Amino acid sequence: MGAEYTLAELAARCGGELRGDGGVRLRGVATIQNAGPGSIAFLANPHYRKFLATTRASALILSETDAEGCALPALITSNPYLMYARVATLLAPEPPARRGVHPAAHVDPKARVAADAWVGPGAMVEAGAEIGARASIGPNCVVMERAKVGEGSRLVASVTLCHGVEIGRRALLHPGVVIGADGFGIARDKAGWFKVPQLGSVKVGDDVEIGANTTVDRGALEDTVIEDGVKLDNQIQVAHNVRIGAHTAIAGCTAIAGSAVIGKRCMIAGGAGVTGHIEICDDVTVTAMTLVSHSITEPGVYSGSLPMDSAPQWRKNSVRFRQLDSIARRVADMEKKLKD
Amino acid sequence: MGAEYTLAELAARCGGELRGDGGVRLRGVATIQNAGPGSIAFLANPHYRKFLATTRASALILSETDAEGCALPALITSNPYLMYARVATLLAPEPPARRGVHPAAHVDPKARVAADAWVGPGAMVEAGAEIGARASIGPNCVVMERAKVGEGSRLVASVTLCHGVEIGRRALLHPGVVIGADGFGIARDKAGWFKVPQLGSVKVGDDVEIGANTTVDRGALEDTVIEDGVKLDNQIQVAHNVRIGAHTAIAGCTAIAGSAVIGKRCMIAGGAGVTGHIEICDDVTVTAMTLVSHSITEPGVYSGSLPMDSAPQWRKNSVRFRQLDSIARRVADMEKKLKD
């Protein structure tokens, strides 16, 4: 189903240095340990170097160092994982391009759908919405009033875009994504809470990928903004008026509270939290399950998770955490006494 | 599209004290820094006081203190944020009221749908379900057998109500919400796990808002209960037989385990966890990413997150956490020696 290329053709298209027989024909990618004839494998993690001698792959993608003593035809590159991604993209079967509006879709006459876009069965496109060229609105997606989907973007299935949100070009939104639901705005009233109307929208840039069941809320007065090239994993919550800088990647189950501003090229690991109204500068890495409780102004790596232990050990130490201030004071006291 | 009011009319309807020209006409709300003519802005956070002198808003919502020396027409109030919410609600364009059953909806003949309710395209209403007056069942929602939706409630889109769940009046359920899926009930069996039937339901009170992709499970034998005025943000998990007291607000990604009972007027921040079978009294605040591991019997603020640090600093301290009990013992030993 997929394409077939010679190794020389792959080198020409993907940019690696060809070593060995450029005429070998390749039809797919595989892991180095499970590859078979006709496939090209890659080596990025030294842990897998042991399979170099025995792999049945027809060709390899390798760093210069790993290439020494390797007899197989290869592409040599300083970044084998990236090269692998390019090769895999070339070799992978393209999902069939679909176009037209499925008879079981519901497109409002006041919506604009590009002639070569696709709207799948059960999908709704409401009045004033715009679906760009080659965009794909999968089964059971809901695109509400005046929402816009840019050229070549794909809503896989059961994605909801609320009224007026704008998605850039070449976006990929996985099933269950919700963009533009009301932000969590409530004002204390005598009787309980009074809802604060959420009048902003959401602007999502170009080349953004958003994972399954992730939610991005609309702004309260101004917009929530996801800049170009941002990659969001599954089950992430992005609150109202957050801004996520270009090319930042965030892993699953992370929660970003309202009005937080995250810089460009940041990497935030899974299960993390970002407090509202703080700012994270460019090029910051946050490790898993860390609560970013205040602004970060210096690039670097930040952490705040507790180390795991066997439960009995953890219990003993954990109890002491609640005595930590007292312990610190007693240490200072003793130091004073010892000094006197 | 929205309404237009004079400042005097807003004062009369929203209850603030009018100061300056009551005849100024207002068509919308805006942030103080980006407001333009015809809009009313508010000042609640002292951080934004600097924009008072230069704002282009036609009127302001201010506290008595901030109003001193402000030349613009204004509404004076002790709670500008609440007043803003009321004004914004008046000025915001109402979503158009829709009524009737869309031809692409699927309503079982044994369901009851109020004449002025709306059932959107792709929505399903199964046998025995009841949709109240002016309620709105958005596109692709599923209302299963015998589920009830109260007067004026709105299921935005792709919301699922499982069989028999009951939603009160004026509820707002955002896309992807699931109410009444089976609770996580499993009994150890030799071969693995035996499913415990989940025979209870879910009762949601009046004036409840539930954020995108939040889930509330049905009870095992009795019901899971969300009382009046509760506000739930996105991506929250409420397990079976939980009870959440009136006017409690819970932020995104928090997980409430089975049979936990949460009091009234509590505020639980994002990414928190509440252990099963415990009780939290009224008026408790829990800060972000705190695990409520035991019952709370006194109102107040509770915390349990680890402070973030640069990764090298964090690593040094984190390693010591696992020695904490030993450190505490050694401190006590030394104190004893010093005393002797």
Add this chain to the structure above:
Amino acid sequence: MGAEYTLAELAARCGGELRGDGGVRLRGVATIQNAGPGSIAFLANPHYRKFLATTRASALILSETDAEGCALPALITSNPYLMYARVATLLAPEPPARRGVHPAAHVDPKARVAADAWVGPGAMVEAGAEIGARASIGPNCVVMERAKVGEGSRLVASVTLCHGVEIGRRALLHPGVVIGADGFGIARDKAGWFKVPQLGSVKVGDDVEIGANTTVDRGALEDTVIEDGVKLDNQIQVAHNVRIGAHTAIAGCTAIAGSAVIGKRCMIAGGAGVTGHIEICDDVTVTAMTLVSHSITEPGVYSGSLPMDSAPQWRKNSVRFRQLDSIARRVADMEKKLKD
């Protein structure tokens, strides 16, 4: 609506030891405190023993110890909770079996749907997909190309199965579940990130239950695997190439990062995190909100959450956490001085 059994019949079918009048007729299960005539209640938690004397249940499920001095007809068993689950399953009204393809479903002519399977309104079954005998594809579910659903499995509503994923027999997938969305695979490129094609699939075994809005990503090159009898609660994220061993149970909001391998019969509590590329052996229990940051090779219980405290206490101790390494060094210094 449900079935009616005598206590003797329940004993015969569910395996408990009958004590007292086996002829009492039972139509339902109830909690011991709220039971009425015609119902059978169980006692598993000693906390509820106080209701033994006053319960209005017609029969009870009890341990040998609790049965002493109990006058009501009873089933005696070493595991009352399991016995209750069996009895409740017998007595609970079966959801009505439905079959056939609803006229508002969209089944591709190249899909195969068993004659006694059900495809509900708004559900999509794409080309090459296979729906097994007695399987049930609820309203608004999407079963993409070549996906397979085994015999007797049930997708409740609005479940999405991406292309090629395979679900075993007797699975129960709750609303909003997404199986087989792309894993979070991105390679650093000069301009930002390059998407790594996700070419693997997801294989889900037999007797698996997956909670509302849980997501399981497809593998990068090989498959993500959920073995037989695994039980996943709501809002869980399972990343690409994870393997979860048979009969493991995972509670809500837990995140499992890519390529993690989890053993058999593990129990992972809610809000936990599992780091990528690590291994957890069989029979491990992880407590709530613990980050499993490295492999676990010994069965047992593991923890890593911070204890909750009142906010002022917590603040004092929390500040000291950042001095922990310094405190430890100072303690060692003093010990040395005292020894000298």
